[in-house]
Amino acid sequence: xxxxxKILEKLIQAxxxxxxxxxxCDDCFDQLDTFAQMKLEGKSxxxxxxxxxxxxxxxxxxxxxxxxxxxALKSVS
Numbered sequence: 561x562x563x564x565x566k567i568l569e570k571l572i573q574a575x576x577x578x579x580x581x582x583x584x585c586d587d588c589f590d591q592l593d594t595f596a597q598m599k600l601e602g603k604s605x606x607x608x609x610x611x612x613x614x615x616x617x618x619x620x621x622x623x624x625x626x627x628x629x630x631x632a633l634k635s636v637s
Contacts (some may be wrong), residue, residue, distance in 0.1 A: 588615040
């Protein structure tokens with residue numbers, strides 16, 4: 561893959577949006593069940609777990625996992 565100006569601009573933009581206390585996919589995945597359960601209980605996981613919320617906004621793979629988990633939990637509730 562060739563490093564084009566457009567790709568470089570996207571990389572710079574992504575790096576500029578990171579912050580030191582950001583969590584990775586593994587940490588996010590470990591907390592998804594709690595985040596989803598809180599959501600189903602009508603609580604605010606976004607306020608209680610802001611790092612997970614931030615990661616879900618940035619990571620499509622984890623967001624898909626969360627949405628699938630949320631739907632699965634809804635179907636058994």
